[in-house]
Amino acid sequence: MTYEQQLSADCALVENYLKTCFADREPRADLYDAMLYSLLAGGKRIRPVLALESCRMCGGDVESALPLACAVEMVHTYSLIHDDLPCMDDDDLRRGRPTNHKVYGEATAVLAGDALLTAAFETIAGAGGLDAGRLLSAVACLGAAAGSRGMVGGQVLDMAGEGHALSLAEVEELQSLKTGALISAAAELGCIAAGGSVKERAAVRRYARRLGLAFQIRDDMLDIQGDEATLGKPIGSDARSEKTTFVSLKGMEACEALVREKTEEAKNALRETFADPGFLCWLADELVQREK
Amino acid sequence: MTYEQQLSADCALVENYLKTCFADREPRADLYDAMLYSLLAGGKRIRPVLALESCRMCGGDVESALPLACAVEMVHTYSLIHDDLPCMDDDDLRRGRPTNHKVYGEATAVLAGDALLTAAFETIAGAGGLDAGRLLSAVACLGAAAGSRGMVGGQVLDMAGEGHALSLAEVEELQSLKTGALISAAAELGCIAAGGSVKERAAVRRYARRLGLAFQIRDDMLDIQGDEATLGKPIGSDARSEKTTFVSLKGMEACEALVREKTEEAKNALRETFADPGFLCWLADELVQREK
Structure with a gap:
């Protein structure tokens, strides 16, 4: 099986489970x-794939990590729904389709996000096949990454930073929380499912933290040089909302x-x-070159 | 120790923990x-008290149930913050103070709710003193009560029902989800913390379900005959938003x-x-007579 085929197989597992x-x-x-509209909107499924493949790499059974992988995707999806709300980023388009509140109204969009986070x-x-200790570690890991010390904290910094200049350290902290924490949690959940050692989990976290940073810098680059049809959303939104990004701070070449x-x-962290x-x-290299 | 003193002691435990x-x-x-503004706004703490005392009644150590009790209060608080949002009930006043979004803005209020739910x-x-199996049961119980099959589902029905008449069965279902599920979960979490039997948990659930219904009917009555200063919120809001309530369906006397x-x-379920x-x-009797 090639890596492309393995990725497709993982994505199929995730789609079917969701x-x-x-x-x-x-x-x-x-x-x-409303919940399924956003959950099944054809995202890249990077987070659940990280969970499944991290589990495999740590010697675990990929299927046992599937509920954990899909839980991360639910958290990711809820965050997109809430981030798109009029009182937040006020976005009309996501993955080439109208955003959740544009279709279902704001109240239902808020509640669909709440329900996905809870789910x-x-x-x-409710995951079978793993003992309570591992599952409880997974709850703790996901909670820490999703909440005020992770993703929500990053979104707060993002909102607070709009319209005035941030330093590179501030942008790094913001992105480490807003996107890095959940990407890292995804990979760590796979390791937890496999019963990986402390050393293994630390290596997985180092990998995912750097991957998340590369991913976000690439995201900032695509917001300038990407293709709207390929991306499924308008480019130039960072500039319009006067957000400080890696590109605005360091320029396109340095970001590359x-x-x-x-x-x-x-x-190297994995090797x-x-x-x-x-x-x-291979997945890390793929994400560097992605066009969407 | 009188029951009043026991209630005060429980509330003090909860306040200190929160x-x-x-x-x-x-x-x-x-x-x-924003999170603490609503979390420490002096609610009645009925849900955490139910958790603590249900734990005690089932023979458990009250302190071991404290994190679970406070987790329920975090979920309750997040639901109030989101329910008050302009796109939901659009309320300006809660517990005698401006609602969360009136003080911190809509974006922060949404995120404070998200963070409390996650927390x-x-x-x-992260609770110590209980084994992973019980804690995982607690996560499952709270998740089921808070999500689409519980509280969020009830809020959706509540929004959908505004402005047109509902039947008694519909109001009962709505309230059973919107308030009953979390009240029941609170009591059940105490039983779970104590390692109660299936039979004990079922009895606790029967008690809490009926208590929750009585509580909600009393709430509907207070929205008509209550005192605004005592309640800390305007009365008559159900009538203004054309909500079908137990009182509008059955009249004040039948509700009593x-x-x-x-x-x-x-x-009787407990006895x-x-x-x-x-x-x-005693607590059930107290709640019948409450004025706020």
Whole structure:
């Protein structure tokens, strides 16, 4: 199986699992439609893939990590729904489609996000095939990454930073919280599912932290030089909202170099610890070159 | 110790625990201020008290249930913050003070709610003194009660029902989800912390479900005949938003009788199973007579 095929297989696992998550729920006005509209909107599924492949690399059974992987995707999806709200980034378009509140209204969008966040923890708690100790570690890991010390904290800094200049250190902290924490948690959850050692989890975290940073810098670059049709959203939004980005601070060329540097560091973190980090090293290289 | 003193002692435990929860967090713009503004706004703490006393009644150590009790209060608080938002109930006043978004703005209020919901699960996962199996059961119980099949589902029905008439069955379902599920979860979490039996948990659930119903009917009555200064919020809001309530369906007198009936059923559910349900029976009677 090539890495491309392995990625496709992982994504298929994730899509199928997510499709079953709320399938048995009765109509509750538009709530489930709104939740599934965003959850099944064809994201790249990078976070769940990181969870599955980190689990495999740590010697675990990929299927056992699937509920944890999908829980991370629920958290990611809820964050997109809330970030797009009029009182936040006020975005109309996401992944080429109208944002959640544009279709279902603001109240339902807020509640769909709340329900997805809650469902993430419920999904971990209800996962079979892993003992309670590992699942509880997974709840703690995801909670820390998603909350005030992680993703939500980053979003608060992001909102507070709009319209005035930030330093490089401030942008790094903001992005480390806003996107880095959840990407790291995804990879760590795979390690937790596999019962990985402290050393293994630390290596996975180093990899994911650097990958997350490279990913975000690439995101900032695509907001300037990307193709709107490919991205599924308008470019130039950072400039319009006067956000300080890696590109606005360091320029495009330095960012290109930084993305390559962080990607190499990410791969080295795995090579030092694992016998077969092949897929996750390949994935890091793929993400450097992505156009969306 | 009288029941009044026991209630005060429980509330003091809860207040002290909640005060320490985010005390070590560095400033993250207004996020922690916004979270604590609502969390420490002097609510009645009924849910955490139910958790603590249900734990005691089931033979457990009250202190071991404290993180679980406070996790429920975090979920309750987040739900109030989000419910008050302009796109939801659009309320300006809560517990005699301006609502969260009136003080901190809509974006921070949404994020403070998100962070409190996340912190609830993190708090359970990080609780010492209980084994992983019980804590994981607590995560599952709280997740089910808070999410789309519980509180969020009830809020969706509440929004959808505004401006047109609902049947008694519809109002009962709505309230059972919107307020009943979390009240029941609070009591069940205490039983879980104590390692209570299936039979004990079922009895606790029966009690809490009936208590929650009586509580909500009393709430509807107070929205008509209550005192604004005592309640800390304007009365008549249900009528203004054309909400169908127990009072609008059955009249004030029938509601009085119903509250008494449900309270008796609640107490009987405990008396059938527990040797010493004294405090929780007393609490049920207290809630019937409450003026706020």
